[in-house]
Amino acid sequence: AQSVTQPDIHITVSEGASLELRCNYSYGATPYLFWYVQSPGQGLQLLLKYFSGDTLVQGIKGFEAEFKRSQSSFNLRKPSVHWSDAAEYFCVTGGGADGLTFGKGTHLIIQP
């Protein structure tokens, strides 16, 4: 079964600093991978997705992620975080009739 692991439960970053959230996937073939963000009162929003092709994926709000098959990783990055980026971030795999499989999430805290 497809699965993803997010090793960091909490991450604290200073405003303006760079960000990298880690995600490792477990799947034999090329997986479908996503990053979703969940903010209070705003529901889950798709940041970016990877199905195939270019391994560097650009998303909304200045986020990007890189698919690395050799490391089974799909880390999320942002060069400079803003206070509004504080939220819960989920690495996700799957889709279709099997549904999405979410990681446990990384809670991002932004220090002023």
Next chain:
Amino acid sequence: DAGVTQSPTHLIKTRGQHVTLRCSPISGHKSVSWYQQVLGQGPQFIFQYYEKEERGRGNFPDRFSARQFPNYSSELNVNALLLGDSALYLCASSFENTGELFFGEGSRLTVL
């Protein structure tokens, strides 16, 4: 355009009761999925419906059921409520059977 709407937003039930949660997808979307999010965890897949037929089911007991109506709206029913059913129930819609999911803000169920 309206996003995915869910009702009610909050509700409190007692053990043994049943609950019906409702979801209206984005206009034009034919697929609706349901997820359960327990506090501190990532969402877990419950059901997917496409063109009014169940296309996928997660690992949930038969107390959970759902249906999709001709206008593509959907209901999630949970019978014989347990304390462990307390969670945020998320509905998501997509245009086709696979593809990007758009989530509603959820219905928060508390079982006492």
